[in-house]
Amino acid sequence: MSHQYAHPDMLVSPEWVEQHLNDPKVRIVETDEDPALYFLGHIPGAAEIGWHHHLQDQVSRTYISVPQFEALCSKAGIANDTTVVFYGDNSNWWACYAYWAFKLFGHEDCRIMNGGYAHWKAIGKPMTTEVPSFTPARYQAHPIDQTRIRAFRDDVLAHIEAGHKLVDVRSPKEYTGEALHMENYPQEGSLRAGHIPGAHSVPWATAIHPDGTFKSADELRKIYLEGLDLKTTDDIIAYCRIGERSSHTWFVLKYLLGLPNVRNYDGSWTEWGNLVGVPIVRGNQPGVSPR
Amino acid sequence: MLEKLEQLVAELGELDRQERIELLIDLARTLPPLPDRLAEFKDAAHRVPECQSPVFLFPEREQDTFILHADVPPEAPTVRGFMAMLVEGLSGAPLQEAVLVPADLIERSGLRELLGMQRVSGLHGVLRRVRDMAIRMAAEPPSV
Known part of the structure; x- marks a missing residue:
């Protein structure tokens, strides 16, 4: 039996992320429990996508609509073929939640950064408080059969x-x-x-x-x-x-x-x-x- | 009564989302570190179990004055900012006023909007504990 994960590419290391900070095909996304944490410091160039205020409907207990998801991705400079790497606090709880939500909307290439926010910080990788702006991307969602x-x-x-x-x-x-x-x-x-x-x-x-x-x-x-x-x-x-x-x-x-x-x-x-x-x-x- | 606290609540409540986050971050920076004599007691007995973040509360009294020390990790800036607001607004207040800390201040300061229904219950847990501790102290005669 292989000692590898079944889909090893779905998990990337902080080193991989560091090497792809300026890769136009990659968007780093921070999703946290605490809505203020991103603004205290984040991976340079990372977008913030909140599990609550971005991904969830603010009235019903459900997710945003397809057009809202498309607008969210567009604003974060995420195109259909962008590799989206999620990370966050609490050992990636919400990063995994955002990953799962992106899969509901059919986004092809999602990854998790191993260890999340705390690990990146603990090993001394660069952080910034500068909030980036992105050139809007064209995005068309292809939601999967949710079930x-x-x-x-x-x-x-x-x-x-x-x-x-x-x-x-x-x-x-x-x-x-x-x-x-x-x-x-x-x-x-x-x-x-x-x-x-x-x-x-x-x-x-x-x-x-x-x-x-x-x-x-x-x-x-x-x-x-x-x-x-x-x-x-x-x-x-x-x-x-x-x-x-x-x-x-x-x-x-x-x-x-x-x-x-x-x-x-x-x-x-x-x-x-x-x-x-x-x-x-x-x-x-x-x-x-x-x- | 509790003017300082009411001022902070009103200020937070009036802000938009981004300004509110920034004020919470600023408040979080002002939370005083735990005195050394308390730091070793960061254990389950002083932790707020309803809160996902490790929040530790140390209420004390000096005669008829309510004193509140607390610890929240910097990685939870919203909760830490909320805690700093409670410490700033309640610590040093007369016990008889501290027991009246209003239960709706979380809603009025816009924190429910910021955190969402599912996560705001941790803050209610913090608030309830602070109030109950003050009530318990107010019911006891001051130790000599």
Whole structure:
């Protein structure tokens, strides 16, 4: 078995990024949890694309429209054939989320910079506060059939009834359902605690080193393929609380391990934990599907 | 009451998105470092669990005055700026005023708009804890 990632080109190193800072075919994109972080300093020439204020609709809980996405790319100087390299804070949570959203709109060439913002900074690579402006590019989106990489709540219900696999990437306490019972501070967002029946707990950070870079292909295979007995024929859904940490695991499963059928459930626990009538399991065992 | 805090909230609330980000970055720079005597207590007991960013709170009292120390990493400038606003606006205020810290200041300062519904709950967690700590202190007689 090869010691390589399944799709090694989808992950680029900071060195690769540094060599392509002035490459007109490459656009570096920072996507952060914290909307102010980009303005404190970023990779020279990087565009800022916010998960919330750029990629999400500001009224409904969904993504921007196709024309809005085309305008966003155009403004960031991203053409259909541009290589878009995402990086960001929190070990690339939102970078992976933006990557996934770009895939929904059919962008061909997306990459992740290994280690994200913190790693780039820690190894002393150049940063600037200068906000670049880009020559608008022509962009025409070709959205994919969303259901290939995105699961909606009814898809999840069908998935658990069919006994397919799920990965819950939240913290162990969120998985067991203890997290809603902490002191007098009920977390906002969900009325019920626990996990989706049949889901296995593998917190997202299991996939990375302390510096935020991804673990080796061999280590990842041991954690996911052996640990959860995942096979290339399996239909898999990953989820977390709002879909960003699960984008990170989605990237690992799909591109680093090469599992073809992985979907991100972006409704995640803030939807499932509030839905009326859906099954929920408490405790540290995956539990069984309702039928 | 809490004039300094209200001033900052009003100022943030009036700005557009980019100006608001810049003011938060400026505020974040003003958050005083934790005193050495507190720095070693950055543990789970002082962390705000609702917040994705590692936020540590150390409320104290001096007679009838509320004192707030806090630590937020520079890599979370929005949360750090928010914290700096609370420290600047509340630390040094009479306890009886600190307990009245308004629950809607996050909305009024435009932070919900900036962070989005899903992420603003961490800030509500911070605010609730600060207020509850002040209430608990105000209920106790000052130690001699």
